[in-house]
Amino acid sequence: MSDYIFYPGCSMESSAKAYYESVMAVCKPLGIGLKEIEDWNCCGATEYLSLDITPAYALIARNLALAEEQANGNKTIIAPCSACYLNLAKADHYMHDDKAFGNKINEALAAGGMHYTPGKLAVRHLLDVIINEVGLDKVKENVVKPLAGLRIAPYLGCMLPRPDYGKRYSDTEHPDELDRLLSALGAEVIDFPLKTHCCGGHMTQIGPDTAFEMIHRLISSADALNTDVIVTVCPMCQMNLDAFQGQMNNHFKTNFKIPVLFFTQLMGIAFGEKAESLGFGSEFVSAAEAISRVRVQAPKPAEDAPVAKKKTPGLPMPPLRTKTDHTQEAGR
Amino acid sequence: MTDVVSVLDPHTSHTKREDSILLREVSLRTPGESHVDMCIQCGTCGGSCPSGSAMDHTPRAIFAMLRAGMRDDVLNSNTPWMCVSCYFCTVRCPQNIHITDVMYTLKNMSLEARKPTMPVASPPPTAWGLKNSSIDPKKYNPTAADFSKTFIWMVENFGRSFEIGLAGVHNVRHFITRLPNMTPMAIGMLTKKGMSPLPPKRIKGMDQLGKILQRAKELESS
């Protein structure tokens, strides 16, 4: 069991309780020990940065300083919310990159008797830790109920793969980490073309029409690919796609009903946890039907399966880039 | 005889010096090396922007305006406020300009230009009452800034945010006509998600946080 510093973020206490519960449920069997930062504060989301840059970074840095104080030999902060993850990573990055800026933020922290050493801690998202630290083998060991037959659209949103200061993801636009994790759970993973497109972010609050447009683009694309469930890694994405799906439907006179779940919820199901302990039922678009299919492992109705296109002898496609291509380039 | 300069568009009368001052100010206020002066006007940012349709100028145009020293036009623009921080522009920019971070800086500057009449750490007013400023309140969409302010008001008072209160306050203020539409969702939040309509408990280090933020604000304005 290795320990990590845990920064849950405000949503985990309110709108994303399901995420909190399921994170706790899956970390245990994977050997991820989470030590919550004591007395953490809000990361300011994207809002504080808009208002006042220095206080915004000071607000974030207080959490980093607390984490450094309480680190107890641990080096990694896990943040399950993409916005929190990026804010923490960003503050660390700029404080390290721009020494004058780092000193300024530390001067502010000093007013509260605190200090953070830039670069001391690694800020990572839970997904990255599961893929790159724990490893998929360990995940596979824990799978007792493979998610066979469940067509999942993996959806990462923006702030996890971009700008990716730590270069932890395979790509800034089409990373395959979540796909690989879901495949390891036995699910049928769709190559979701909009997997890192925007969920609308705070536009649901300040310009709903634009937000509905973005949500519509995602949901309709997922629907066209016969998606059973959209899986997210971020409370904001989950909220926008799930809670606003109804309003978006009203706006566009459509009737989409695609459940949106956290990846940890599905991991929990695959690990054999009870649905109730994973926060199921708190979603607006019910996932009960989709999940019930997995639980009874009913084979998928034939008509739902994607119709295999008859291959005409067309022109050959270029081969897809492999992991080795990436590593070879890094060496060049 | 008419002075030639006076018949020209006011922007053409900017001296080169003024232009570079604006660009440099943005560059200095953005953490790290923002490369804001390196724009080649290719439009990758404008093409990538998911909320581009809601913007009055594309980000690319904003960079051109910064270079031209068109301060008021930039700070009146809704462009930075429509930014959803998706970072598509930042990772795709061929000149490595930290566009999303520059947008944050522009939001800061835009608010600062309105500061005399605008208290920060309280639920802000919806109208700005700008009298002695060249900033035109009519051209400006205060919704986004207001949302940020409401959010921060909560953070500065509780140390944490709570979505339902935030959304409630915000929507009553700005989208009163949408409320009937919103009601089922709000009820859903309370019942399905089991969310509490009450503000969160204050963090223990509220005093400490207050001091830190106070100092940070002083540093910001110095």
Added chain:
Amino acid sequence: MYEPKIIGFLCNWCSYRGADTAGMARMKYPPNVKIIRVPCSGRISPELVLRSFREGADGVILLGCHIGDCHYATGNHRTAKRMPVLKKLMEYTGIEPERLYINWVSAAEGEKFTTVIKEFTETISALPPFVETMK
């Protein structure tokens, strides 16, 4: 604040041309480094480095071609082996090893040349004059 005196041994084929490249791009760097053109970084014997200090240099910078790019195939391999030993020796005799700096700069790397010179000048400026340390 004193003006440190730095001797720079630059390979004729790569780093000397890298310095020319920096000049052509009008990059700016402090004037403290006096460049001595040598055919290859491998030409520089440890004695020459020590002699520079004896003649009053506060720092010595030795720039060669990247490993594998040596105009003479393997001349810089010798530098790479020789100089770390010299640094150890300097440390042993009480000379700060930071006073000697080795790096690889190609003909195209004007920017790298500028950075290296700036950083090394800063390092040496932070140290006391060499003659004082020898008192």
Added chain:
Amino acid sequence: MKSKKKPQERVGVYICHCGSNIAGVVNVEDVSTWAGKELEKEGVVVARDYKFMCSSLGQELIEKDIKEQGLTRVVVAACSPHLHEPTFRNACSRAGVNPYLFEMTNIREQDSWVTTDKLEATKKAKSLVSAAVGRVVYQKPLESLFVPIDPNVLVVGGGVTGIQAALEIANSGQHVYLVEREPSIGGHMAQFDKTFPTLDCSACILTPKMFDAGNHKNITMLTWSEVEKVEGYIGNFTVTIRKRARFIEESLCTGCGVCWEKCPKKVVDDVFEAGLGYRKAVYTPFPQAVPKYPVIDHENCTYFQKGTCKACEKFCPTGAIKFDQQDEILTVKVGNIILATGYDLFDARKIPNYGYGRLPNVFTSLEFERMTNAAGPTMGKVVLRDGVTQPKSVAVIHCVGSRDKNYHNYCSSICCMQSLKFAHLVKEKTGGDVYQFYIDMRTPGKSYDEFYQKIIHEGVNMIRGKVAEIIEGEGGLIVQAEDTLVGKQRRIPVDMVILSAGLESRADAKEVAQKFGISCSADDWFIERHPKLDPVATMTDGVFVAGACQGPKDIPASVAQGAAAAARVLSIIGQGEIEIEAATAMVDEITCVGCKQCVASCPYQAIQFLEEKGKAYVQEALCKGCGTCVGTCLPKSITLKHFTDEQIVAEMIGAMRVMKSFEMTEVA
């Protein structure tokens, strides 16, 4: 290292203004007066400054002073010695001073251009002049060695550049070895259908040249071959070439083509057909291939992999198939080498938002070239990836991988014109809509901008904006970009997208550069000796570069460079012999202890150990003057002429003398 008594020399110092390049920052008059006064005891008898030392008047100034003032040493403080050292050495030589008694110091690239503060710059110039004066009095006259030049030439790369270079040299009567990695010469140009801006047929203008090269009595064509090792120096290179086994007996093969007709194994051809078409396991890349002999690709050949098949052998009418053929190692002697190794296409899969490799109907420029080629996989029909549907609308995207700090920072220079050509071809072949997405239209070149205007007139939609992303939708592809001239985001549905991928250096450019002893730029293009005035020579004498291996280039520029490199080589051959490095190493037999460290350190095996004497000995003709042995020699028995310890120490003392004197004046 003991310095003997300072020699009594008469030194002339000349400070160049270089217009305002130096004089604008360095106070040149001050430097020359200072040198005349302060350096008098070092031997300076004349110190002058002059507007342009490199001008004939400037040179005459030196010559006059040598004669009238009896100068024995000359120092010029001007630009980089890489530019004008030969100029001034010649001037000295003309006036009777050995060229090695001249020293040049660089107060332009390494002083006036890099220093902001004028006082600092002047001080640095003084320090540099003082250093050069300190050194020059210890310099010794040296005589150059001359070696004959082998008239044979090696050309590496059989694209249009290499072919041009080889033909020029061969036509002049000299012998050329033309080495090509692929089974046929022709390079990228053989893959194209039309060339811009004239739209003449690429094959029609290239194949006659290929044929000439293939049949020239002075050209030894080595295709399916690669250079393994290069040794020696200008005039005397020894090159080892691996001629890979073709598994075809060339003397028997008639090129009838029965073998590839009968071969059962079909393979995607990712070289010549850019991955868009197929070839057999035994193949020639294209019908007009030179030479006509096919090769067997043993990685894909059924016989080599499974042990049975031999269909080609069964049907070959002349029995030319030889499965037991081995690679041949050839050693050739040449005097000069021309590298014309060309470019690789940027791998568009690296840009995830353009979807190449994921979205079937996104094509690269090279794929499209093959598609429009009448001999290509679609017989010249413009179709989607399904091989049948003709697109109704096509988007052409410029600057793919170019002008982008995430990929390549440079402009690939050919893509604008190439994209306009594509627009024309799509219009001509399908009549569909074409959208060009560009950042800036770059059409410098004879008749190039006229071509651009012609394409606009053909009704092509020009959109100024770099494409942000390509996604599937509305039954095809949606190209999303900002139309920057309108200031609005546009989402344009098209059936097909062509990515005008940039040019990049060959994947193995670095290795090749190392092999030939030349250097690469940050983007791995080969570096020329001077970007303006010596564009085809390199820092290594006798090795020249031509065409796209030096940087992105279109066909006319490549051909011109091929011919230019040939001219340079022929002028060297015409000289008959060449001066080689005079600054060689020398062993002092008295102090040599015979430890053999120097023998091991020499990169050129130029140091012999004379067993009978127990001493080391330097073979001057082999010594390249790197001085590694000097740095290695413990008893300091080896000296490198022109870079002796004495000279280097005098130089550093000279430099620091000025720094010291300034410190003192500042304190005082």
